[in-house]
Amino acid sequence: MTHYNLIDIKNLEASDAIDESQGFEALLKKHKLSSDEYQIIKKNLGRTPSYSELGVFSAMWSEHCSYKSSRPHLKKFPVTGEHVVVGPGENAGVVRVAGDQCVAFKMESHNHPSYIEPFHGAATGVGGILRDVFCMGARPIANLNCLRFGKKTHPRTPYLFKQAVKGIGDYGNCVGVPTVGGSIHFDATYDANCLVNAMSVGLIDANKIFKGFATGKGNYVVYLGSATGRDGVHGATMASDSFASQDQGEKSTIQVGDPFREKLLIEATLSVLEKGLVVGLQDMGAAGLTSSSVEMAGRAGNGILIDLSCIPVRTQNMTPYELLLSESQERMLMVIEPGKWPELKAELDQWELESCIIGIVTETGRFQCSFAGKLEVDLPVNILTDMAPIYERPFKEGRVGEPLDTKGIVSNVKERGVEAVILNMLKDIGDKTPIFRQYDQHIGTKTVFGPDEGGAPVLWLRDHEIANNGEEFAGIAIATACHERYCKNNPRTGAALALIQAARKIASRGGFGLGATDCLNFGNPQVPEVMWEFKECVEGLADACTRLNIPIVSGNVSLYNETDGVSIYPTPMLGVVGKVPDIRFVPASTVTKPVDLYLVSPSKVKPQFGGGLLGSTLSLDIYSGIVPEVDWEQVLEGLNFITTLARQQPGEALAVRDVGSGGLIITLLEMMRSPDLTLDVKMSQGALSWESVYFGEYAACFVIATTSSGATHKFLGASALKHNQIQKIGTMAENNAQEHNIDGVRLNKKQVLTHFQNALNFN
């Protein structure tokens, strides 16, 4: 590393053009550029690029950075609304919660690295998403993780699962941000492509939001954080390609995280932003130095000139190509006014972080990098950011679920024994405590409800400023959701159901959604059926966002989750942040003392089995049955009713839980968290079978648990319900009974408990 001196470009030699003769096709293939794309590059430049420049194009035009297959569809999302302060396009989205208090949040995938090296892949996934949030000036207050692994019996699953969880825990615990929730599913569709989607939420004042702009000619470009190594070179291009099964050992491009450094980076960054020492700031994430400098220059309409020899390195003889494309972790790029350098340097030294000047902002509109007397890179920024080819990839309508004769289900369940079926479902969906107890859930002293309940986590903002404005007890509920089996059965409705599921969880805490982040995990977009799934999911989700008034404020697309030609089920993962006006009155989602149980269910819409938990337990074809029907009037009425009810004084509703996977029976059993309680349920089934009533799934249906002090509960607003009905369905009582009784079906209490608790047992 040399000290930065202003470079005079005139004295630099032009870099060597790449040799297009020998093995050039293989070189392009390695860079995941098509020969058509290469011709566009040459035409735009009017010359042959250098090897380093090819690397820059490869990163900036990768699927991961350019969204070249997804962009035409992403335009369909509603992105504005009354609560939105910053929408998509920045490092994270921002919504207003109370007064000037806002939250910045985003979810991002780290699937490919996590499959190759689950511990570091998952850990650096957490690190990366944290940096996206705090580089806006937000202090991270919560992390969540949505994980998908192959079936439990797949040989690689236990390893991937255990290591990914350990990686998430080690990183989050050390940086001091609580992990408050998330989800985890096991399904054969992820056997060869696991998903690790990390979400981070940070608190920020509306007037102090910071954006990544490289403004002001002559301003310094400052490098902050860990030194650069060869790790992660080509991470962005790797995330833009499928796997072949022999790739499992390819560890060379995996980044290694250092949460201790990240903690210092959080404190140092927030401190220098607060002191007004920085003009623009961005994390060196995917495609490292290249994407951060190009994107910051692009947003400001400026150019950037960098001397690559000034970059701190941790290994010898790094080439300009490697310096440009390394994805070493815990690094930030800052733009500052030259006069602020001494004060900035002193502050960063206080945190024992390495920083140095590596370049300046120019008005050339070009991304220029020098190294050893040569101008290694000299590219117009707009070609890199705006002229990447956009593909309207062809799509072909795929299969959707078909109606199912319920009689077949009934006899199938009878054959296996209804008790055995229920126990198997419980084992599939049961207790996640062994995961969550590895995560610090309480640091930050804001956690009202953590991950252990299975409902939406709730955090108290605990902010003095809004307390003075009468919102002392304002908080947020955070819900993550995606039901990939619904999405495979019917991508359009399935994606809508994911947002409805998140909204249900937030409503159950008395909250309403402010905005959503999406992490769209799909297979190979060059397969027309996969592209159709993508398009359908986006359109279904966009419609649901509009109906529920929850705009998309940030997101990420992960394509090519495909191995040996098999794509994963469409998995549009959502993270929704909602406002809870008063955290003192939030109902629980589990029950530990005797209660009366009420069901709020649609009065006309029938329950369904398509894509549901029963189908997967019975090993039915994914297309057998249709997914829950979305009747928006019923959904909205149900959500409003529950939100209002959940906000009442304590006692009205002790616990509220939305009926999800596995239907009413699984929801009730999940809700009950004391071995002393006995479930006793009886309800009118009308023309429906027991199986439909207790296993069937709905778009919006809720269980309310209340203390049985009153004779008959008259819930506020219940009489005005038009599309939903409310009925008492039974009790959870404290007694010595050995069995639960669900309309004649008897379940051994002990067996229920062991199956629930052994959910993460791989044997």
Add this chain to the structure above:
Amino acid sequence: MNKKIGIIRFPGSNCDRDMIDVLHDIYQVSSAIIDYRSTSIGSVAGVIVPGGFSYGDYLRAGALASHAPIMLELAQQAGKGLPVLGICNGFQILTEARLLPGTLLKNKTRQFICETVYLKVEKGSSLYHKSLGQACLNMPIAHGEGNYAIDDSGLKKLHDQGQILFKYASKSGVTSEEFNPNGSRANIAGITNKQGNVLGLMPHPERASYERLNTGVDGRVLLSSFLSLCAI
């Protein structure tokens, strides 16, 4: 009389902010951050060594921090009777610095553990023992290295000198192995020095102080006794 509590911040400390908030919000007591490079503690009524991952737990939790410049001064002041409270990583640092006996090893399960536990107050003569009485307190733990280890003679000394303050227990105060989350010797969760002015514990009282959170308010009982030891 000085009413400020000093909070030592090492690189990687991460419970310092929570402690400052609790002291301010619950007790209206203000705090002074003491930098680990400092050689003077300044004028404070007591010192808290907060939780976190000082130096990323490199080498051993607390090992590097125990050699920071501030620790010499802390040892001197503690010797003169200054109240010192070490929580989680703070406890680890205090044992590494030999301000408290024993050491904290990796949890028996080799996993990080976050959950709420019950703590039985043991017999002893310190002000903590006196003010906590026979209570059984509920507080969260969150650590990977909380497995307290000490040799037989050391353990006997702890017992004989009444230095054990907390043992992991059931809700009703049974201190059997079943209720030991991390494998610690004799279920020990917190100890004082012989003089009773230095206390180290693995559970987090600051996380059990706001009544609106899911971790209860039993931490206040302990923080109140610390503050009264500080004459606040």
